[in-house]
Amino acid sequence: MIWRGPARASFLTVSTFLTLISLSTAIVVNAQQQMSKRYPGGKNVRVELRNISGTIVVESWNKNEIRLVATIESKNALVVPKQVNECLIVDVMGDNRGRGDVGDINFKLQVPMNSSVDVETRRGNINVSNIRSGLVRAYVSSEGDIELTNISATHVVAQNVIGNIFFDGEFSSGGTYEFKSNKGDITIRIPGNSAFRLVASSPTRQIKLNDFWNNGFKTQDGRKVVGDVGDGRSSVSVMNFSGQITFMRK
């Protein structure tokens, strides 16, 4: 095959372009660091994570230990997990104070099913699944979706400013459940036989109780709904400033 002048030039240009793309991809991949650690867990494991920016995924597994995987975008960022008794504390805010912008840090935590989970981030999504314990708290200071799936905990808190909140789980007897968003939809999916006392507020009058509505509910011109479902054994508070509140039956 004979390469003439213009063909040879085109070939060289395309080759150089592809090489540059490959190199830049490699540099980006190398810039990200990944940290993976395992910690022993007992019966009352508690996980506390304070992130600045990035996603947090917490899920249960059938081992009596905690596995933490952090994908760190910036080389400046520090992640120094500390274990005190049965509590694993990851304080990205504290570890990186005064270090400037540390970019996104994405966490994946695998914990025993009965672990208490208390996670927060300034921005980013939080996803917690398959937890049966005393506490599940997911707090996003600004924007990020919160998804709590298959949760059975005595105290649940899910709060953000912008973003959707989805809860799929059970309300335990005597438990407290708080869901709050400024702009985003809040969807709560629970068994049909759930019993709880509800206080739901939405200035835009978007409260849909569906199967859980009963005539015992008191409503203040559609912006606030207060009442009991069943014997009202648990306490549920839902507040949404400009999104929809929806209760769904499992």
Add this chain to the structure above:
Amino acid sequence: MNCEQCQELIHDLIDGSISQRDEFTLNTHLKDCLDCESVRQDLTSILTFCQAHRGEYEAPPNEQALWLRIRNVIEAENGHRVVPQTDSRRPSFFGRLMGQTWELSLPQLASLTAAIVLLVSLTTVVGLRRWGGAEGSHPVPQVEASNVNDRIWQRRQVINYWNQRVELNKARWSPEMRETFDRNMRVIDEAVANSLNELNRNPHDEISEQMLNESLNDKLALLKEFSDL
């Protein structure tokens, strides 16, 4: 020996009328007590000075008249305290009450206690009926409105403080973080504005007031959390 006894004996020591035993005790105390030693030195200096300058000053012509004048000046300056019997001003009721010794018998004490308990109970009941009960059943709109405005004003002062801290740190943030913050702040400000508009239309709207409080809390929380970055 204490300092009071010591200072009495210092006079005897200076006069030369102290016994040997007292002198020994006194000297032992003076070695340990700087204050008494200082008193002794002062008195000795005065005495030495007077002895050294004896005869240099003439006695006043009428010594008794001089002392009377001195006494008059002191009495005039101190008023009734120097000669209480001759003071024309009577002390106040409270002054007399506090000045006299209180001696109460057991029945008197019991009666006084019962009277105080009764008085406090009556005051409490009247106070609760007048202010406590009325608050829930008969709200005063003007007072409520001013309370809401006061609370908003106070909260805004705190928010301003945190806002300044955030503005100082903002330059260090990434552009994405700045955009996120501003976007979220706009959403909260919108919620605050909506609640305020609703409250302007209906000052007694509890839901709007609750929403306003929540929005201001959210704003404060957002500012505090981002001021750390």
